[in-house]
Amino acid sequence: MPQPDEAVRPDAAAAPPSSMRAWRVTRLGEPAEALSLDTVPVPVPAAGEVLVKVAAVAANFPDVLLCRGEYQVKPELPFSPGIEFVGTVAALGDGASSVAIGERVVGSKIGMLSEYAVLPASDVWAAPSSLSDAEAAGLTVAYQTAWFGLHRRAALQRGEWLLVHAAAGGVGIAAVQLGVAAGARVIGVVGSEAKAAAAREAGAEIVLVRGVDDLVAAVKSATGGHGADVVFDPVGGAAFDASTKCIAFEGRIVVVGFAGGTIPTVPAGHVLVKNYSVVGLHWGLYPRVRPDLIDEARAALTRSADEGRIRPVVDHVVPFAEAPRALTALASGTTVGRVVISVSS
Structure with a gap:
C-alpha cells in the first residue's frame, strides 16, 4: 500500500511556469485517436478561482464519452477531459479564501487532464491525509455519487x-x-x-x-x-x-x-x-443546487477515509505521457476500481 503524500509539497509555493502540457481532445473519437498532448499557457485564476498543480487524475467513464462527443456536456474543441483530481493549490484568485497556497486538495471539474488547471475554490476540498495521491484522486466523483x-x-x-x-x-x-x-x-x-x-x-x-x-x-x-x-x-x-x-x-x-x-x-x-x-x-446537480449537501458529503467521506472504513481501489497507475492508455483501459471494462494518471511526480 502506498504511503500518504505530504500535506504540503516542497515546491507548492513556487511561482507557476508560463506554459504547461495538457492532453486535449482535438477531434472526436476513441481516446487514442482523439487526444493530443499539447503545450499551452498556464491559466490564471479569476476571482473566486484557484490554480492547482495537478498531481493525479482518476479516469472516469465520462472522460471516454467526452472524447467521443457522447457526454451530456459538450465542450467546444479543443478541450481537456479529466474530471477528478488531486493536487496542490498553486495560486489564488481574488476572494478565494477557503483554501491556502500549498494545500493538498481534491476536486472535480472538466479539464483536469493537464499539469495545471483552474476551477472554483468551492469545487476543491482538503484531501484526506490518510490517502495517497493515487487513492485520493478517485475520492470525489465515485464516492460522492455513491x-x-x-x-x-x-x-x-x-x-x-x-x-x-x-x-x-x-x-x-x-x-x-x-x-x-x-x-x-x-x-x-x-x-x-x-x-x-x-x-x-x-x-x-x-x-x-x-x-x-x-x-x-x-x-x-x-x-x-x-x-x-x-x-x-x-x-x-x-x-x-x-x-x-x-x-x-x-x-x-x-x-x-x-x-x-x-x-x-x-x-x-x-x-x-x-x-x-x-x-x-x-x-x-448538487454542487449548484444544494452545495450545503456537498459539504456534508465531503465531511462524511473524509471522516470515513481517516477511520479506514473506505479506501479507493486503484487498478493501476499510468504516467501522464500515456494518458490515452488509461482511458482505453477504462473503456474496455476489464479494470477493477480506478485507473489513475500520474501527472506530476
Whole structure:
C-alpha cells in the first residue's frame, strides 16, 4: 500500500511556469485517436478561482464519452477531459479564501487532464491525509455519487439489503464500501469471476457473476424471499430489468447511469403493483443546487477515509505521457476500481 503524500509539497509555493502540457481532445473519437498532448499557457485564476498543480487524475467513464462527443456536456474543441483530481493549490484568485497556497486538495471539474488547471475554490476540498495521491484522486466523483445515491436518494438503513451492480468498478466499489459502513448487507454483481474478489474485499457479503448466476433467484434466496431494499444501478438495461424482479416491498432502485449501453424504460404499472420506487441520481446537480449537501458529503467521506472504513481501489497507475492508455483501459471494462494518471511526480 502506498504511503500518504505530504500535506504540503516542497515546491507548492513556487511561482507557476508560463506554459504547461495538457492532453486535449482535438477531434472526436476513441481516446487514442482523439487526444493530443499539447503545450499551452498556464491559466490564471479569476476571482473566486484557484490554480492547482495537478498531481493525479482518476479516469472516469465520462472522460471516454467526452472524447467521443457522447457526454451530456459538450465542450467546444479543443478541450481537456479529466474530471477528478488531486493536487496542490498553486495560486489564488481574488476572494478565494477557503483554501491556502500549498494545500493538498481534491476536486472535480472538466479539464483536469493537464499539469495545471483552474476551477472554483468551492469545487476543491482538503484531501484526506490518510490517502495517497493515487487513492485520493478517485475520492470525489465515485464516492460522492455513491454517498448521495445511498444516503440522500435511497435513505439506506442499517440492516437493509443493498444490491450493487458493477460492484468491482470505481463507483460500484465505492457503493459497496459505503453500504458496509452504513451497516447494510451487500450483494455485489460483477462482470466476471476475475472481478469477484474485488467486490468481496470491498465488503460484499454475496457476489454474483452477471451472465453466470441467476441474479433474481440468487437475490431472493439470499434474502429469504425479501428481496433487495436498495438497488444501486450504474449499468441499466438488463441489470435494471432484473432489479425490478427482485426488489423488496417499498424498495428503492437508484438509477445512476447506463454503462451497459441501454437506457431502460420504467415500467410504471409494475412500480405501482409492487410498491417500489425508482429514483434518479445526477450528482452533478448538487454542487449548484444544494452545495450545503456537498459539504456534508465531503465531511462524511473524509471522516470515513481517516477511520479506514473506505479506501479507493486503484487498478493501476499510468504516467501522464500515456494518458490515452488509461482511458482505453477504462473503456474496455476489464479494470477493477480506478485507473489513475500520474501527472506530476
